[in-house]
Amino acid sequence: MAEYDVIVIGAGPGGYVCAIRCAQLGLKTACVEGRETLGGTCLNVGCIPSKAMLHASELYHEATDNFAKMGLMGKAPSVDLPKMLEYKQSTVKSNTDGIEFLFKKNKIDWIKGYGKITAPGEVLVGNETHKAKNIVIATGSEAASLPGVEVDEKVVVTSTGALELKKVPGKMVVIGGGVIGLELGSVYSRLGSEVTVIEFMDHIIPGSDAEISKQFLKMLKKQGLNFELNCAVQGTEVKNNKAKVTYKSRKDDSEHVIDADIVLLATGRRPYTDALGLEDLGIEMERGMVKTNGHWKTNVDGIYAIGDVIAGPMLAHKAEDEGMAVAETIAGQRGHVNYGVIPSVIYTHPEVANVGATEEQLKEEGRKYKVGKFPFMGNARAKSHFAGEGFVKLLADAETDRILGAHVIGPMAGDLIHEVCVAMEFGAAAEDLARTCHAHPTFSEAMREAALACGDGAIHA
Structure with missing residues (x-):
């Protein structure tokens, strides 16, 4: 038994x-x-x-x-x-x-x-x-491992080792421009490291909405992070507790070497x-x-x-x-997961969050859609927090107005995305969100304004 x-x-x-x-x-x-x-x-x-x-x-x-x-x-x-x-x-x-x-x-x-x-x-x-x-x-x-990159969790580290560093590195190279690399790269950049991110693709956060990715890259560069995009890491060499990272440009096949005190391998899991x-x-x-x-x-x-x-x-x-x-x-019940409404958040500053379809996915499907956008610069609370950069982007079906996805880059994005998650779970239209009273002044008003922009237009933009 x-x-x-x-x-x-x-x-x-x-x-x-x-x-x-x-x-x-x-x-x-x-x-x-x-x-x-x-x-x-x-x-x-x-x-x-x-x-x-x-x-x-x-x-x-x-x-x-x-x-x-x-x-x-x-x-x-x-x-x-x-x-x-x-x-x-x-x-x-x-x-x-x-x-x-x-x-x-x-x-x-x-x-x-x-x-x-x-x-x-x-x-x-x-x-x-x-x-x-x-x-x-x-x-x-x-x-995940990468050929030619040997992790020792001292000089060449994964996220585990990056969370245990005994001192702030002078120079940090991050291999991978996804969530983990950008979050931990942001931490050490703010603490004083010179951070360079090497990404295989020609953009960061692969799979995200392209407009969000471009805006996010600009913001991170403004914060002091350096980026080598469309580059393939060939390997790392560690000597005297320092590392050299060799990488090739995928544009012209030119080879480059960069020195680092710490190398963070963040190419996924x-x-x-x-x-x-x-x-x-x-x-x-x-x-x-x-x-x-x-x-x-x-x-x-x-x-x-x-x-x-x-x-x-x-x-x-x-x-x-x-x-x-x-x-x-x-237990004999009917367990269910709605895979179409699983949010994703990057906890940098500003935060980045999304749920549902991207514009690129909708275009590929051939689905007719409309876009409602609202900049945080038009949000009174965001401006008072020096957080006016970024925007909310809402995607809705062109005929039914049903919300298909949302993409946010700005303050409290990881929390704001959830009102769209609830709306999508109940099959709400952009107008439903636009007609829902939001407290003033809150960051959440940017969500309502984006929903209004799917209709006759946002009020504060």
Whole structure:
């Protein structure tokens, strides 16, 4: 007889949320996790610690650049990086301790160690086999490698090492102009590093709305970040705790070398499925990911997969949604995830957020659409915060007015995007958003103005 109804392998955002939801639905649940703390990459060495560092560096920027403009006079603060790391770690501990408390509250067994599925319904952890009616793979992802770039987490680092640097580097080279590279590059640029981003594509944040990408690049350059676009990194060489990065221009094939104190490899992530025993079980894989059907089931009965190990954006909140949905499915309910309404946020300054379709996608589909745009320079609250750069862009169906997507670059973008998420979830039209009263003065008024711009026109532009 099975010991558990469900064993979840991995305690990141997808795994721990899945385990809690399973327990809430009356299923006897265990979660296998080999880290010393719960929360996975996100809470321990990813989303949460990076946001703490972003917050601290943003406040430092405010103090050094904007306080005097507001009449707040006095000596500017200096950077004590070890102290900042203590603050970051206290934030991590508070969150991971909170997950451990929730496991105890919901009577979830934490099986400490790394799991291997030896047969349907059986998970080996150490020398002990645990049995369950259902197994959920939620092992997340790890930093992707790049030929010629050897990570030592001292000079050539991933995001994990970048969050543990003992001092602010004089020169930092970031390989990859995506979310992770730009967030951590922004942190160290604000703290005093000379940051150069090398990106393979001819634009940053690949896959985003082109207009947003162009505006974001201008803003980051204005902040002092340097960019080498359309360039392919050939390799790194480390000597005497310094690095040389060799890269080629994809335009003219010319070769270049740049020196760095720290190199951050941020070329994306890959599903982490090593040592799970999936090949022996005959679980189907697709492009390195676990293949699942519309109900997160693998081809082996009783085994499910969620989060970064399956297709879709590698986002913590996407994994959380899947964790809840698969728990409900196992419990006999109808778990559901609306993949058309999954927001994405870059927590730089300004923030960048989007949900739904881009203009480029709509053009490719041949769909008729209209655009409503509003600049934050027309938003009174934004101007009072020295945050007038950027804009809101709303896309709506040309015939039905139904909202198809939204793209925001500006203050609080990561929070503002969610009113569009709710609107899209309920199939709202741009006019519905335009006719909804928004408090004044708030950043959110920019959203309403963009919706108005889809109709007769914005008021303040």
